[in-house]
Amino acid sequence: MLVRPALLPELPPSPKALFGREGPLAVEVGFGDGRFTALYAKAHPGRLILGAEVSAGSVQRALRRLRREGIGNVRLYLGEGGFALRNLVPERSILEVIVNFPDPWPKKRHQGRRLLREAFFRRLSTRLAQGGRLLLTTDHEEYFRFALEEAERTGLYRIETAPPPEAHLLTKYALKWREMGRPFFHAVFTKEAEDPHPWPPIRRYPMAHALLRGPLPEALALPQAPIRFPQGVALFLEVAKGERGFYVLTHVEEEDLTQDLLLEVRQSAHGLYAGVSRLGHPLITQGVKEAVKALVGALEGMGLEVVQDHT
Numbered sequence: 001m002l003v004r005p006a007l008l009p010e011l012p013p014s015p016k017a018l019f020g021r022e023g024p025l026a027v028e029v030g031f032g033d034g035r036f037t038a039l040y041a042k043a044h045p046g047r048l049i050l051g052a053e054v055s056a057g058s059v060q061r062a063l064r065r066l067r068r069e070g071i072g073n074v075r076l077y078l079g080e081g082g083f084a085l086r087n088l089v090p091e092r093s094i095l096e097v098i099v100n101f102p103d104p105w106p107k108k109r110h111q112g113r114r115l116l117r118e119a120f121f122r123r124l125s126t127r128l129a130q131g132g133r134l135l136l137t138t139d140h141e142e143y144f145r146f147a148l149e150e151a152e153r154t155g156l157y158r159i160e161t162a163p164p165p166e167a168h169l170l171t172k173y174a175l176k177w178r179e180m181g182r183p184f185f186h187a188v189f190t191k192e193a194e195d196p197h198p199w200p201p202i203r204r205y206p207m208a209h210a211l212l213r214g215p216l217p218e219a220l221a222l223p224q225a226p227i228r229f230p231q232g233v234a235l236f237l238e239v240a241k242g243e244r245g246f247y248v249l250t251h252v253e254e255e256d257l258t259q260d261l262l263l264e265v266r267q268s269a270h271g272l273y274a275g276v277s278r279l280g281h282p283l284i285t286q287g288v289k290e291a292v293k294a295l296v297g298a299l300e301g302m303g304l305e306v307v308q309d310h311t
Contacts, residue, residue: 001063003050003077003088006281011087011201015048018075018088023048024095029081029115030054030102034062036171040098041071043167047095049074052084081115082256085127087201092194094127097134100168104143116147118154122195125156133190137168139177144185157189202257205284208292208311209275214304216267220246227294231255234291247277248295252287259283263295271307274299 003018005011016022024047031037031051041049051074053059059078066074077084085097105113116136124134134157138144151157164186169178177184220239227234232254240247245266252259262277274296276282293311300306 001066001074001076002059003075004281005077005083005087006283011204012090013088014090015093018050019048019073021048023073025050025089025093026096026098027052027081027085027089027094028098028100029084030099031062031076032058032100033172034058034065034076036098036100036167037062037074038065038069038071039167039170041066041074042069045073047073050084050088051076052079052081054078054080079258080256082120082123083202085124086199086256089127091126092129094132095129096132097124097128098168099134100137100171101139101173102136102143104138104140106140106142111146114143114146116143116150118150121151121154121156121189122197123199125154125191125194126197126199128191130191133188135168135186135188137164137174137184137186139174139182139184141183141185144187148187151189154195156191156193156195158192160188160190162186162188202254202283202285205286205289206310207276207278208284208289209273210292210296210306210311211268211271211273211308212296212299212304213271213307216245216265216272217299217302217304220248220265220298222248222298223294227290229287229290232287234287234294236291236294250291252285252291254285254287257283257285257287259285259288261288263292265295265299272299272304275310 026047026049028051031053037051102115164184222236234252237251238249248263250261250263259282261282262279264277265274275292289311
C-alpha cells in the first residue's frame with residue numbers, strides 16, 4: 001500500500017503496475033489520518049486512489065486504518081503532492097483530485113509555499129483527463145479566494161463554488177471546526193483546456209558513486225556550506241565513523257522532493273567506494289548526484305585519486 005518511487009521500474013508507473021489493475025484514477029493531496037480516504041475508497045470501489053501526505057505519522061495512521069478496514073484500492077505516498085502528480089500518474093489520466101483543508105500558509109511571506117498557485121493549476125491540467133476536476137474544501141476564506149484567482153488566471157478551468165459535500169466535512173479537523181461554528185468553502189475546478197508546456201517526470205540515474213585509490217582517511221571533514229545546483233540544494237548534516245568506514249547523513253531538496261539519505265565511504269574489493277548507501281532506497285536524482293560529487297571532491301582534496309567516476 002505504500003509507494004516507494006525508487007523501487008518502481010519506471011516513472012510514471014501505469015495504473016496496473018501501481019494497483020494491480022486498470023481503473024479511473026483519483027488523487028488525494030494531504031490525506032491526514034486517512035479518514036476521508038477510507039470513506040472515498042469505499043464509496044468508489046472501482047476507482048484507484050493515490051494519496052500523498054508529508055507527515056510520516058499520518059501515513060502510518062492511514063495505513064493502519066486502510067488495513068483494518070480491508071481497503072485495497074488505495075496506494076499512499078509519503079511526500080509532496082506535486083511530486084506524486086508529476087511522477088506517479090500518467091499524463092491526462094486523473095479523473096479527480098481532492099484537496100481537503102490544505103495548509104493556508106497565511107503569512108504573506110510564506111504564500112509561495114501554497115499548493116494552489118497558478119503554476120500548480122497549469123501543471124495539473126497536463127495530468128487531468130479532459131473533464132477531470134479538482135475539488136477544494138477549506139475553512140480559510142482568504143486562501144479560498146486566492147485559489148480561485150490563481151486558477152482563473154490560467155484560463156484552463158471552469159470554476160464552480162457550492163457548499164462542500166458532507167463527506168468532505170468528516171475529517172478530524174473539519175469535525176472539530178464544525179463544532180466551533182467555523183464556515184467552510186468549497187470549489188470545483190473542471191479542466192476545459194490544457195497548458196501547452198510539458199511536465200516530464202523527474203530524471204532518475206543509476207547508483208551514484210566513485211571508486212578511489214588510496215587508504216581510508218582517519219577522519220572525514222566535509223564542507224558545511226550548502227551545495228547549490230540549478231534544481232535545488234544539498235547539505236552534509238553529520239558524519240559518523242563505523243567499522244567499515246564513514247557514513248554521511250545528507251539532506252537534498254529539489255522541486256517537490258526532499259530526501260534525507262546516507263552516503264558512505266568504505267573500502268571495497270575494487271578500491272575506496274564513495275557514494276550512495278542503499279539503506280532506505282533513495283531516489284537517485286540530480287541533487288543526489290551533486291552531493292556525491294561534492295563528497296568525492298572532498299576526498300580528492302585529501303589526496304585520494306579517482307579511478308572510476310559514476311557521479
